[in-house]
Amino acid sequence: MRAVVVEQPKTVAIKDVPKPEPGPGEVVVQVAACGICGTDKNIYAGTFLSHYPLIPGHEFSGVVAAVGQGVSGLREGDRVAVDPSLFCGECYYCRRLQGNHCERWGAIGDTTSGAFAEYVKVPARNCYVISERLSFAEGALIEPLACVVWGMKRLQAQPADSVLLLGAGPMSMLWLQVLRHGNASQIVVTDLYPSRLEAAREFGASDVVVADESQEERLREVSPRGFDIVIDVTGVPKVLEAGFKYVKPMGKLMAFGVCPMNSSISVNPFEIYNKDITILGSMAINYTFEQAVELAEAGVVDLRSLVSHTFPLEEFERALQTAGTQASMKVQVNP
Amino acid sequence: MRAVVVEQPKTVAIKDVPKPEPGPGEVVVQVAACGICGTDKNIYAGTFLSHYPLIPGHEFSGVVAAVGQGVSGLREGDRVAVDPSLFCGECYYCRRLQGNHCERWGAIGDTTSGAFAEYVKVPARNCYVISERLSFAEGALIEPLACVVWGMKRLQAQPADSVLLLGAGPMSMLWLQVLRHGNASQIVVTDLYPSRLEAAREFGASDVVVADESQEERLREVSPRGFDIVIDVTGVPKVLEAGFKYVKPMGKLMAFGVCPMNSSISVNPFEIYNKDITILGSMAINYTFEQAVELAEAGVVDLRSLVSHTFPLEEFERALQTAGTQASMKVQVNP
Amino acid sequence: MRAVVVEQPKTVAIKDVPKPEPGPGEVVVQVAACGICGTDKNIYAGTFLSHYPLIPGHEFSGVVAAVGQGVSGLREGDRVAVDPSLFCGECYYCRRLQGNHCERWGAIGDTTSGAFAEYVKVPARNCYVISERLSFAEGALIEPLACVVWGMKRLQAQPADSVLLLGAGPMSMLWLQVLRHGNASQIVVTDLYPSRLEAAREFGASDVVVADESQEERLREVSPRGFDIVIDVTGVPKVLEAGFKYVKPMGKLMAFGVCPMNSSISVNPFEIYNKDITILGSMAINYTFEQAVELAEAGVVDLRSLVSHTFPLEEFERALQTAGTQASMKVQVNP
Amino acid sequence: MRAVVVEQPKTVAIKDVPKPEPGPGEVVVQVAACGICGTDKNIYAGTFLSHYPLIPGHEFSGVVAAVGQGVSGLREGDRVAVDPSLFCGECYYCRRLQGNHCERWGAIGDTTSGAFAEYVKVPARNCYVISERLSFAEGALIEPLACVVWGMKRLQAQPADSVLLLGAGPMSMLWLQVLRHGNASQIVVTDLYPSRLEAAREFGASDVVVADESQEERLREVSPRGFDIVIDVTGVPKVLEAGFKYVKPMGKLMAFGVCPMNSSISVNPFEIYNKDITILGSMAINYTFEQAVELAEAGVVDLRSLVSHTFPLEEFERALQTAGTQASMKVQVNP
Numbered sequence A, B, C, D: 001m002r003a004v005v006v007e008q009p010k011t012v013a014i015k016d017v018p019k020p021e022p023g024p025g026e027v028v029v030q031v032a033a034c035g036i037c038g039t040d041k042n043i044y045a046g047t048f049l050s051h052y053p054l055i056p057g058h059e060f061s062g063v064v065a066a067v068g069q070g071v072s073g074l075r076e077g078d079r080v081a082v083d084p085s086l087f088c089g090e091c092y093y094c095r096r097l098q099g100n101h102c103e104r105w106g107a108i109g110d111t112t113s114g115a116f117a118e119y120v121k122v123p124a125r126n127c128y129v130i131s132e133r134l135s136f137a138e139g140a141l142i143e144p145l146a147c148v149v150w151g152m153k154r155l156q157a158q159p160a161d162s163v164l165l166l167g168a169g170p171m172s173m174l175w176l177q178v179l180r181h182g183n184a185s186q187i188v189v190t191d192l193y194p195s196r197l198e199a200a201r202e203f204g205a206s207d208v209v210v211a212d213e214s215q216e217e218r219l220r221e222v223s224p225r226g227f228d229i230v231i232d233v234t235g236v237p238k239v240l241e242a243g244f245k246y247v248k249p250m251g252k253l254m255a256f257g258v259c260p261m262n263s264s265i266s267v268n269p270f271e272i273y274n275k276d277i278t279i280l281g282s283m284a285i286n287y288t289f290e291q292a293v294e295l296a297e298a299g300v301v302d303l304r305s306l307v308s309h310t311f312p313l314e315e316f317e318r319a320l321q322t323a324g325t326q327a328s329m330k331v332q333v334n335p
């Protein structure tokens, strides 16, 4: 079968590789759509924990093509979205339901062969059957949505909370919609690019603010007291650092964007104490795929409009370059 | 001024009474709109704790007409919605932030003169200024919305919860909208009347089910495993009792409807244990008016379409009879 | 090896049966101590979902005697306490972290061969290594403690909550200690028997009250406003039913005791609403074994004093009869 | 009457000033004991928001000496502990139950005349009657305990959490006890001084570690994976900053100590994200005095042993110098 192989950092080939066979408890999925995410860029750049060569791809949907021994509840032809999480289920963290911190943590497409390929082998238990209501493009967006659902569990937003989203990329557009349907009152979104802010308006932002030198003043205007919830969805340390000044007393600041591994920000500890601030990390998916499927199936979140570009497998590198640019929103590959 | 006076149970007069003067810390509000609620029916019927004669009316909005001594932050002409809660602030329960269980509990229109009158005197701190975006009809719906916000605090709904609302009166339509914007996945509504179920569809129900003998079968069809959240919004004991069978393991059943004081239901305690069920009461407003104002201002909830009938003060009794009938939704009086 | 076999309801034999061999991912544990619990009585009586013949026993500790293929992290000679829960990990409920409602729910000693035997075969992942600080008698009490920890997760007790424990059997003594160390202020315990109430005093009850006709008056004296938390630890429907009247506004009532399957209680729904009451079930263990081990290891709970009687395997039926009597507290069998 | 007057930063006089008279809703309390806290040191140093001259003192107990108009529920001779919080009850924050962020925030002894005086005038509603079981010295420790209770509400500690307390001053000793009775498993305490660590052992620490260059290694030994909860109780920015490295995945780091107003610490945002860390501020008292009274009355916390030194009013400055030294724990003044 054809697959994207990252031979080593910065070296990608589209190659013929053997089609996988399902072992016991596994199925092989014929990939229909697979999204590109920041982690793929890190795998390409060599700044992630992966071993090379690797077939990346962890945001995907497809059709069950072969079923291994002892698998019940799935059959050939089932349309599925796949939770890429590989938790051991036995270590200290897994027993505490903190699988995303598993001592043997792995993920399909990050530590094992992923879905930028015609076929991918996955544990049957990672598959969630999706209905005809959802396209494969939507199915491939359930994985990032499940990250946001974990973020929501961490946040515990309350009715009428006001929200500031820093950044207006695809992850922010998911946050925007989930919070829109999460009883937030005001939701303000910032970004460097007006084009992305237009998208934010369409997805339901109350206000949008360009991230230039006038940003602070504009944010004071739209919400003089600050926000109950501020979420960094850029992964830029300085943006998160500046986020502190927009948090209300008793408010929450979430580090959702993935900052560089050895970056640092400067924080005023008196302010944390004095304003009763809560700062929260949110790491990937932690048993939240099921809820993401339900939100997608119920049509609570509009996933379809999030996909701006679709490329064939052969154009993986172009897809990689397109993702994260201002002209794009979510970029997917259809193998 | 003209006012509705319940002289004694079942005896109402529209009378001239002295216009109130604001004391220190108080304002007088010229009432623009005041909704009718189940409690008004109980006051009329004599089945509430009120003393007679009483001017009822606790769901209201209007304009500040006079300002008492020592009031800052409010001035004549301000458009306001009013939290009717009168908590003493000093008793055991108030100190625990359980003001809705205050030892000296009172409420404007329940224990003191209310808003089915041209003017009503209220503590300044109970007034919330509302913007021009909100009509007075909408302003008068913030009070019931604040009850639902308290219910939401009690519920702690989680992303993707499925919901069953029993009853499709105005309170249920508020619940429906708040949960729709509260990340519920599926929301199913039941009622005796198809006309009210149509309203439920328009407010965003996923499914509606007529409360006849086929109800149980239909509910099993739309949600074979039951629901994460079941809320009784009828106040009918048998309806709440039947609600148990629709609750999923780890699900929640809320008694929001107000059942008769000495009613009883039969509950299987093994089931509560075995299914890890949570049953929750939710009593009126408990410091949740602010959030309701914010939800209304943000336009998260469509309050305008909830008002089906408006009557002048003189037709109070007709208004009372219209409220709660299948042809009506929220009924308001414009004094 | 020797084992207790319930051939069919009410028929028990102590028999020679084949010693189990560990399959892949499994270990065989040489049982050191196994407690008797209400479920064992139900298995004996034929009122539990078990299939017969069955070797019961699910509250146990022992020493790893044989290790199956692919097991890492455990070796012969390890002292272990064992979580009896058998969750499939793949069904709708397991994916939602509600394993105690697993569609294929099972438990060692309830649905598969248990620990009233010299040896028992268990999945390696169910074993928790315990230190020399804990005796085997204590190790065998971690299972019931893990039930209480799940109850604590459900309860979310807050600092200074006052508590009423109905019943003073071994489960109540665990609750008492955990709540004593859970920032409860006042903890009152009731029971039919003065001897058990003496134990309650020793385990740290603030007050004890005999469950006779003077009970209600006495409870009003010790806590005129009622309690923030009331827990039924008797399993007697009438006791749970009466529990309502001792719950404070905003208080919680927990159904922890296991009432008969088809029992019913009468509940006033107006009171639930009007007092903002929360009623909670709590079903067995739900990923809470780890925390129970840590509480035991830290010495937060005194498990040792809970064991009142110890019998050899041969006297299983005497052990069964002794458990639950007023003269006893926890009864264990040492195979 | 005699009173401590801070005339201006660093200038204190013991003077005769007029004895206060209670206004409506107020009482005058004859002060029995008043503790010294970090804020008093800041008021003395001029680094707090107070206006001068000021009588400081906010941790106190005493006897009601005079009762103002309209006060019910209190009478001369009542022994009381006093919540110093002065929240307006009407501003944006008060309406959201965030009184500790009140727009008109004040506190007895911080912004109005306090309790380092023979008599102090306070709103009746701030008084909590205490029983004979509690000495006045204990009564004066309820205020700091109420700060810890607010911290507990922010923390939401779970059964079996492991805890690291940085610093072993009086506030840490309160935390230690509350967490000891809050189902923590392991509680480790650090301090510069062995003498304070001895106190920590006596109050129930599982382990104590001297804060020298071997600290990190020692902490890794006692808890290789880190801690579920790390609380800075020193107020030293570098200590809080170093706290990050001891937090487990999904763990919580609390900034309880009050760092200098314009200090800063360096934080790795990748780590917050990657470890799902929660960082929490906790600011003073927020409607938590009642619970602190109940914990004190129930004897859950040993307050008596916390008082190391007692001075007469005349020796206020010596008291101030003694507080915070290694030889002392809580220092009180008995006017």
Ligand SMILES: NC(=O)c1ccc[n+]([C@@H]2O[C@H](COP(=O)([O-])OP(=O)(O)OC[C@H]3O[C@@H](n4cnc5c(N)ncnc54)[C@H](OP(=O)(O)O)[C@@H]3O)[C@@H](O)[C@H]2O)c1
Pocket (backbone or CB within 6 Å): A037, A038, A039, A144, A147, A166, A167, A168, A169, A170, A171, A172, A190, A191, A192, A193, A196, A211, A233, A234, A235, A236, A239, A255, A256, A257, A258, A259, A282, A283, A284, A285, A323, A324, A325, A326, D273
């Ligand atoms: N926590 C999790 O579980 C999780 C899961 C998935 C993704 N993530 C992270 O979430 C972040 C967002 O992902 P994404 O796919 O939406 O990425 P993205 O497309 O790169 O979006 C980030 C957006 O932030 C904008 N931005 C940059 N600097 C800004 C500033 N100063 N102010 C305002 N906006 C600014 C970017 O504009 P430019 O394009 O011009 O820079 C871009 O539009 C990434 O860090 C990703 O790694 C986290």
Ligand SMILES: NC(=O)c1ccc[n+]([C@@H]2O[C@H](COP(=O)([O-])OP(=O)(O)OC[C@H]3O[C@@H](n4cnc5c(N)ncnc54)[C@H](OP(=O)(O)O)[C@@H]3O)[C@@H](O)[C@H]2O)c1
Pocket (backbone or CB within 6 Å): B037, B038, B039, B144, B147, B166, B167, B168, B169, B170, B171, B172, B190, B191, B192, B193, B196, B211, B233, B234, B235, B236, B239, B255, B256, B257, B258, B259, B282, B283, B284, B285, B323, B324, B325, B326, C273
């Ligand atoms: N907890 C609180 O804080 C709070 C606050 C406000 C109101 N409430 C209570 O909430 C409840 C609803 O208020 P509302 O103003 O919406 O009242 P409503 O207009 O009377 O609505 C109740 C609805 O339930 C329907 N119903 C009756 N029996 C039913 C059944 N067997 N199955 C399904 N539906 C059935 C009613 O139909 P019919 O008209 O034909 O009976 C009606 O449409 C009342 O009990 C009210 O007192 C509670």
Ligand SMILES: NC(=O)c1ccc[n+]([C@@H]2O[C@H](COP(=O)([O-])OP(=O)(O)OC[C@H]3O[C@@H](n4cnc5c(N)ncnc54)[C@H](OP(=O)(O)O)[C@@H]3O)[C@@H](O)[C@H]2O)c1
Pocket (backbone or CB within 6 Å): B273, C037, C038, C039, C144, C147, C148, C166, C167, C168, C169, C170, C171, C172, C190, C191, C192, C193, C196, C211, C233, C234, C235, C236, C239, C255, C256, C257, C258, C259, C282, C283, C284, C285, C323, C324, C325, C326
């Ligand atoms: N939820 C869970 O996960 C879970 C886990 C384990 C056990 N349980 C259940 O918890 C309950 C307690 O277990 P246990 O082992 O402690 O049982 P137990 O030894 O039978 O204790 C129950 C105690 O309640 C007393 N009692 C009976 N009627 C009473 C009354 N009217 N007022 C006050 N006390 C009364 C009993 O006295 P007599 O002996 O005279 O009747 C007995 O001392 C059982 O129902 C058990 O099935 C639940």
Ligand SMILES: NC(=O)c1ccc[n+]([C@@H]2O[C@H](COP(=O)([O-])OP(=O)(O)OC[C@H]3O[C@@H](n4cnc5c(N)ncnc54)[C@H](OP(=O)(O)O)[C@@H]3O)[C@@H](O)[C@H]2O)c1
Pocket (backbone or CB within 6 Å): A273, D037, D038, D039, D144, D147, D166, D167, D168, D169, D170, D171, D172, D190, D191, D192, D193, D196, D211, D233, D234, D235, D236, D239, D255, D256, D257, D258, D259, D282, D283, D284, D285, D323, D324, D325, D326
């Ligand atoms: N959040 C709130 O609501 C609240 C309420 C009350 C108090 N506080 C704050 O809580 C903190 C503690 O109060 P306290 O009265 O207990 O003060 P304290 O007596 O000064 O105690 C602080 C302790 O930390 C020790 N320490 C200093 N550097 C250390 C290090 N590197 N490692 C370990 N320990 C170190 C100190 O030793 P040395 O004495 O040698 O420096 C001292 O024993 C203060 O910052 C206070 O302002 C906060």
Ligand SMILES: [Zn+2]
Pocket (backbone or CB within 6 Å): A087, A088, A089, A090, A091, A092, A093, A094, A095, A099, A101, A102, A103, A104, A105
């Ligand atoms: Zn693991």
Ligand SMILES: [Zn+2]
Pocket (backbone or CB within 6 Å): B087, B088, B089, B090, B091, B092, B093, B094, B095, B099, B101, B102, B103, B104, B105
């Ligand atoms: Zn009150």
Ligand SMILES: [Zn+2]
Pocket (backbone or CB within 6 Å): C087, C088, C089, C090, C091, C092, C093, C094, C095, C099, C101, C102, C103, C104, C105
């Ligand atoms: Zn399962």
Ligand SMILES: [Zn+2]
Pocket (backbone or CB within 6 Å): D087, D088, D089, D090, D091, D092, D093, D094, D095, D099, D101, D102, D103, D104, D105
């Ligand atoms: Zn205020």
